[in-house]
Amino acid sequence: MTGDPRQGLAPDALERVAAAVARAEAGTAGEIVVMLCARSGLYRSAVLVAALVAALLLPWPLILLTHWSAAAIALAQAGLAALVLALGLHEGARLALVPRGARRARVRAAALRAFRARGLDRTRGRTGLLLYIALAEHHAEIVADRGILARIPPESWQAILSELAGALGRGEAESGLVAAVSRIGERLASVLPAGPADPDELPNRVILTD
Numbered sequence: 001m002t003g004d005p006r007q008g009l010a011p012d013a014l015e016r017v018a019a020a021v022a023r024a025e026a027g028t029a030g031e032i033v034v035m036l037c038a039r040s041g042l043y044r045s046a047v048l049v050a051a052l053v054a055a056l057l058l059p060w061p062l063i064l065l066t067h068w069s070a071a072a073i074a075l076a077q078a079g080l081a082a083l084v085l086a087l088g089l090h091e092g093a094r095l096a097l098v099p100r101g102a103r104r105a106r107v108r109a110a111a112l113r114a115f116r117a118r119g120l121d122r123t124r125g126r127t128g129l130l131l132y133i134a135l136a137e138h139h140a141e142i143v144a145d146r147g148i149l150a151r152i153p154p155e156s157w158q159a160i161l162s163e164l165a166g167a168l169g170r171g172e173a174e175s176g177l178v179a180a181v182s183r184i185g186e187r188l189a190s191v192l193p194a195g196p197a198d199p200d201e202l203p204n205r206v207i208l209t210d
Contacts, residue, residue: 014205017177025185029125031123035118038134039136050088103137144157156187
């Protein structure tokens with residue numbers, strides 16, 4: 001998968017995922033929204049910290065193991081810092097500098113912001129659910145409103161997210177998303193079945209963001 005969601009899924013694939021959302025919602029009062037994000041953060045601070053640490057550590061082995069002058073060591077420091085900053089221009093290298101837990105925390109925070117910004121907390125029965133995928137981080141999150149949380153604990157989604165992450169890692173974005181949406185719909189239908197006049201309050205289309 002690339003970092004660009006538009007390269008990850010073709011327009012017809014996006015339509016099939018949207019159709020899967022419609023099918024899933026047909027059996028439940030829940031409202032499912034799928035959001036594909038290129039990345040959840042730029043992580044520029046990680047590059048700056050890495051460049052600073054590398055520049056501060058470099059002089060010690062040079063002082064102990066070489067006869068370089070102070071000017072030469074200072075020049076080496078500047079060169080190393082510049083190299084780290086240049087490597088940080090590549091997204092993959094930049095992400096490698098960020099601990100996995102920090103990346104996941106950033107994705108979670110972005111998913112929570114998107115949940116509120118997209119109005120998933122304003123459905124009639126407070127049954128909105130966001131499936132948020134950050135492609136650069138290769139991580140997905142599910143954020144559910146209180147009407148769902150009262151019936152389904154957050155940890156119960158973990159198996160679905162793990163299978164989706166595996167599919168994304170294999171480059172099987174469409175099939176992974178369709179399967180995840182289907183399983184989410186089944187789980188919601190078991191505790192929040194569709195009523196006789198449940199409105200479709202949120203769009204079924206896949207939301208793409210940078």
